Structure formats: C-alpha cells, structure tokens
Amino acid sequence: MTDFISSSAIKTIKRLSLNGWTLMVMAIALIIATPIFFVFSSIFAKKGDIWQHLAATVLQDYIINSFLLMFLVGIGVCAIGVGTAWLVTMCRFWGSRCLEWALLLPLAAPAYLLAYAYTNMLDYFGPVQSALRNIFGWTTIQDYWFPDIRSLWGAAVMLLLVLYPYVYLLARVAFLEQSVCTIEASRSLGCNPWRSFFTIALPLARPSIVAGLALALMETLNDLGTVEYFGINTFTTGIYRTWLGMGERSAAAQLAAFLMLFILILIVLERRSRRAAQYYEASSSIKRLTPFELKSWRGILALVACMFPVTLGFIIPGGYLLQLTLKNLDSVFDGDFLDLAQHSFILASITAIVAMTLSLFMAYGQRLESNWLMKTAVRIAAMGYAIPGSVIAVGVLIPVAGLDNIIDRWMQATFNISTGLLLSGTVASLIFAYLVRFLAVAFGSVESSLNKISPNLDDASRSLGYGSTSTLWKIHTPLMAGGLLTSAMLVFVDVMKELPATLVIRPFNFDTLGIRVYQYASDERLAEAAAPALAIVLVGIIPVILLSWRITHSR
Numbered sequence: 001m002t003d004f005i006s007s008s009a010i011k012t013i014k015r016l017s018l019n020g021w022t023l024m025v026m027a028i029a030l031i032i033a034t035p036i037f038f039v040f041s042s043i044f045a046k047k048g049d050i051w052q053h054l055a056a057t058v059l060q061d062y063i064i065n066s067f068l069l070m071f072l073v074g075i076g077v078c079a080i081g082v083g084t085a086w087l088v089t090m091c092r093f094w095g096s097r098c099l100e101w102a103l104l105l106p107l108a109a110p111a112y113l114l115a116y117a118y119t120n121m122l123d124y125f126g127p128v129q130s131a132l133r134n135i136f137g138w139t140t141i142q143d144y145w146f147p148d149i150r151s152l153w154g155a156a157v158m159l160l161l162v163l164y165p166y167v168y169l170l171a172r173v174a175f176l177e178q179s180v181c182t183i184e185a186s187r188s189l190g191c192n193p194w195r196s197f198f199t200i201a202l203p204l205a206r207p208s209i210v211a212g213l214a215l216a217l218m219e220t221l222n223d224l225g226t227v228e229y230f231g232i233n234t235f236t237t238g239i240y241r242t243w244l245g246m247g248e249r250s251a252a253a254q255l256a257a258f259l260m261l262f263i264l265i266l267i268v269l270e271r272r273s274r275r276a277a278q279y280y281e282a283s284s285s286i287k288r289l290t291p292f293e294l295k296s297w298r299g300i301l302a303l304v305a306c307m308f309p310v311t312l313g314f315i316i317p318g319g320y321l322l323q324l325t326l327k328n329l330d331s332v333f334d335g336d337f338l339d340l341a342q343h344s345f346i347l348a349s350i351t352a353i354v355a356m357t358l359s360l361f362m363a364y365g366q367r368l369e370s371n372w373l374m375k376t377a378v379r380i381a382a383m384g385y386a387i388p389g390s391v392i393a394v395g396v397l398i399p400v401a402g403l404d405n406i407i408d409r410w411m412q413a414t415f416n417i418s419t420g421l422l423l424s425g426t427v428a429s430l431i432f433a434y435l436v437r438f439l440a441v442a443f444g445s446v447e448s449s450l451n452k453i454s455p456n457l458d459d460a461s462r463s464l465g466y467g468s469t470s471t472l473w474k475i476h477t478p479l480m481a482g483g484l485l486t487s488a489m490l491v492f493v494d495v496m497k498e499l500p501a502t503l504v505i506r507p508f509n510f511d512t513l514g515i516r517v518y519q520y521a522s523d524e525r526l527a528e529a530a531a532p533a534l535a536i537v538l539v540g541i542i543p544v545i546l547l548s549w550r551i552t553h554s555r
Helices: 002-015 022-044 048-055 058-088 096-102 110-124 125-138 152-177 180-188 193-204 206-222 224-231 234-246 249-273 296-327 335-370 372-381 389-415 426-453 455-463 470-481 481-497 500-505 513-523 526-552
Strands: none
Touching: 022 058, 022 180, 022 249, 022 372, 022 389, 022 426, 022 455, 048 058, 048 180, 048 193, 048 234, 048 500, 058 096, 058 152, 058 193, 058 234, 058 249, 096 296, 110 125, 110 152, 110 224, 110 296, 110 470, 110 513, 110 526, 152 206, 152 224, 152 296, 152 470, 180 249, 206 234, 206 249, 224 234, 224 513, 234 249, 234 389, 234 500, 296 389, 296 526, 335 372, 335 426, 335 470, 335 481, 335 513, 335 526, 372 426, 389 500, 455 470, 470 481, 481 513, 481 526, 513 526
C-alpha cells in the first residue's frame, strides 16, 4: 500500500514538473496579475477619515449611479444586439449583407467621442436646436422643451450605442453555429421568423448573449470620459478624483478594490447562470440555411431597425467630426497633431507586439503542459480585461512607486546617490498597464488559432529532431500568421481608444490622441478635438471590417 502511494505521488510530481515553459507562463501570470493583487489587498488596509467623508457625501451616488447605468445599458445592448443579429443572420432584405459588417462600425468609436459630438450638436447653440428655432420661430429656451443629454440616461444612450456590438457579435456567431435542422424543423411546424426566434434560436444562443452582455457591462464600469463629461458620479470617476483630486492613494485603491469585487461578482453570476444548462447541436451547421425573405413593409422595418443604431452610433457622430475637421483643416494637422499621433502609434505598436508575443508563449505553454497549474496561470494572466482601466492604473502605480522607493533607498545606502523615480510616470509603466488590461484580447485570438493546428504536426516535428521551441517558430508561427496579426490589431485599436489608465499613468508632456480629445472636449473646444477623434475612429474601422469578414466566411 505504501509503495502504491509513493509511486502515485511520484507520478503526480512528474506530471506537474515545472519545465521551462511552465515556469515562463507562471512568471508572466505573476507579473501581469501583480497590480490586481495589490488593489485587492487594499480592502484589508486600515480605512482613514477620508472614507467617512466619502460615505457621507458621494459613496451612495457612486453605487446607485453605477448600478443604474449598468441596468440601462444592459437592456439597451441586449435589445439592439440580439435583434439586429437575428435580422441580418436569419433574414434577407434589401441591404442586409452590407449591414452584417456595418453594425460593427460603432465598435470603432469610444463612447466619450459620441458624448462630445452629441453634446455639441444638441447644445443650445448647436445645429439641432438652432435649426428648430429657425423653423418654428422660437427665440428663447423658455419657448420650448429640449431633453438634457448631460444626464444619466444620456450617458446610458452613448454607452449602449458603442457597446451593443459586443452582444451583436457573439449573438450572430451563435446564430450562425446553430443547427440548420433545428431551424428547419421549426419552420415545418409553421413557425414564422419571430416565433422561431423566441422559441428556438434565442434559448440556444443564451450563453453567447450573456457573455456579450457581461463584456458590455464591464466596459460600462470602465468608462471615464463619458460619465465625467456628463457630471455623473460613478466608481470610475470617484477613483480618479480621490487619487488625483484629493491625493488619497489608499482610499482610491480601496474604491478600486470594491469596484473590482463588483466585476468579479458579475463574472461569477454570468458563469453560474449557465452552469447547469447544456447546449448541444444534433447535426452539423455547415449546411447553408435558407433565410427568411422579408419583403414590402417587413423589409423596410427590418432595414430601419438595423440602420437606426448604425446611424446614431457611427454615421451621425462620424459625419459631424468630419465636418468639423474639414472646416478647421488649416489648424488641426499641425506639428502637435503629428506628435500626438506618433505617441499613440508608438504606445499601441509596442503593446500590440509584446501582447502578441506573450500570448504566443502562454498558448504554446498551455498546449505543451495542459495541467491545472498551467491553466490556472493562464486564467490569472488573462483576467485583466475584466478589470476597469482606472483600477489597473491604481494597481500599477502603487507597486511601481514602492519599487522606486526601494531602489532609491538602496542606492542612497550603498552609493549615497538618489535615483528618484525611475519607473513611475514613464512609458514603461503605461505599457505595462496596457498589457495587464488587454493581454486577454490577444490571448483569445492566438489560442483560437493554435487550437486549429493538429497535434500530429507536433509529433512529426519531434520525429524530425526539432525541439519544442523550434517547432513553435518553424511550424506553428507561420500557420498562425493570420491569428497573430488579428491579435496584434485588436490590441492596437484598444490601446488607441483607452483613456482611464492613460490619463492617470502617462508621463508628463506625453499626451496621446485620446488624452488630447479629452482635454479639448473638457474645455468645450470640440473643433480642435475633431481631428484626433476622427483619427481614433478611422484606425478602429479596419479591424472591425476584417473581423466581420472572418465571421461571415466562418460558416
């Protein structure tokens, strides 16, 4: 019996032996997760008087506004995302094929750009109210009522217009992958398109819809530009004001920790909601499904329903920004604009390359050693995307500042030289924050591409005398070129749009396009902000169209 236990223990130890790939993936996970661990540990720190002040003044507003915003955005993204995904996937009407990719275009524009554009358009001196006064002969604001966009509902509308593509994207993939026989069986039983949708397609697509909804709600809690511009107190604005406005790092870290707990609860609820449910398909989905033909008024209604979010979320604000840019063409494309574009390009390019490389190592390490230790390390490294940028900014600055202090004290004690701040407020710290936030985006694409490569190629490579590293570079990397490019492109666009972490960590005199848009818009100078805002949108369009093309041809 003792010999049996000893042999079992030896086998287990050998099975979990820490080879080079395992150690490397664990090191990456530990480094990437360090800011998150620092933020979480602040919950147990002693709470000072600032917490009593926050609890008595704004903490209740942070909680209520954050939940109301999540509720409104959640309803909106589900209604728009699921409805449009069903229409363009299972129905055919005039313009439906163009709308398959056009519905993803709002994903290229950050919510704060829409907030700035619509506020300027709907302001008292903006083109909309000015036109209404000219048409109806109104002279003052007392002659008519106009909704105030700078409100909670206005922020919710801005957010849902750019976040519904998360639900649309995953719901459409789910509808494409559903069994043709199941849909055809519902038709043979006399179900019309809407009845097939509610009784068959929607329940089968529930896991994907919930996953898209969770992503949209996480991005809602991550937003800073929109809610701060509209003057709405949420956890994200509270972290930013407590850190930079009050100079209370500990209180800001604790606010960030509680926001992170909300996110983790959201993730747990999303997983538990579909834990007991099983979703299987009885047949292959390769067979092409004959779509529902929508003609006459039904086709017109479907076209209007799908064009509505595209028009409000992309065409109108994009056209308005283009108009402002062309009107101020002489003053926008100056040396300052080129410097901002260069800063953004450098940050996005370096982050994309590093994230793609780390993701490749993580995915390949998991392929070689698929044990629980490796899977845990990969999950830890990839959980940063669920954490808002403001939380990650706090988590990065605290350990980096501590490391700077340790180095400075050691240099003073050893060489009597003060090094000051070596890492705090540098480009390296900012890129590290981006990696913590967006590594999961790159990893998902790389892992998906690697899983499509047959393990037989690994065996054949080893039989020819190649080691694991040589197999990765000479066999897998050329076959994964498309997935690697996609991962880098997605990270590149996300970094170009990122605002909260950049706003807190960026070095002095190192602004980006997003920062300059935020600064100009805060000063009510949207004409100057139009060109960098339009540049951010144009950069985001390319991967959106590529992503839509790949989904369309995936069936």
